[in-house]
Amino acid sequence: DAKTTQPPSMDCAEGRAANLPCNHSTISGNEYVYWYRQIHSQGPQYIIHGLKNNETNEMASLIITEDRKSSTLILPHATLRDTAVYYCIGGGGADGLTFGKGTHLIIQP
C-alpha cells in the first residue's frame, strides 16, 4: 500500500501556479519526500525532494509542513506541457519505493 495520499486529479489554468498536495503522515524524521511526474507512456521524471526545509529548483518548489506530515509541490507558472501524473513518495526502505496512483494534473488553456 502507498504510504502517501494525493487527490486523484486537479485542474489549473495555464500561467497560474499549480499547487499539488500530498499527505505523508507516516514518514520518519530522516526519510525524504520525493516528487516525480509521468507524461503518458514515458518513464517517471524526478522533480524535487526534501527533508525538512523548503526546496526550490528550476522545475518546482517544495513546501514541507513543520510536522512533516504533508507537503505541497508548486509549479509556479504552469504550461500545457506540465499536464502529467504527479507522484509523491515518502518513507524508508522499500516503503519509499511505493508509487500510488498520484495526481493527474490537467493544465487548461
Added chain:
Amino acid sequence: DGGITQSPKYLFRKEGQNVTLSCEQNLNHDAMYWYRQDPGQGLRLIYYSQIVNDFQKGDIAEGYSVSREKKESFPLTVTSAQKNPTAFYLCASSIRFSRGVKSPLHFGNGTRLTVT
C-alpha cells in the same frame, strides 16, 4: 549522455513463453529496480537490487525472475507462471539504496509487453 536504456519499446509474445526485458544503465548507480504499471494505475515494485549479485522481492514478484551479474544490467524475465503479464514495465536506478534515505530514481522509458 548517461541514462537508462530499456529495449525493446514494444514486445509481443504468445502465452506460455518466457520473455526477458532488458535494462542497462551507464550512470554507475548501485541500485536498480523493476516496476509494473497497468492502465490507470500507479507503479508496483517487482524486484530491486541494492548491489551486484543481490536482489530482493518487491510487492508483486510472483511469476518474475531477475539477475544482477553486472552493475550496469538488471534483466527481468516474465515467466509463463505470471498470470497477467500484459503491462508496461519500467526499470529504474539510483545512486545507492540505504534504509531511510535514498537517492532519486532515474527511469527508463519502459517496455510495453503484450501477451496473447
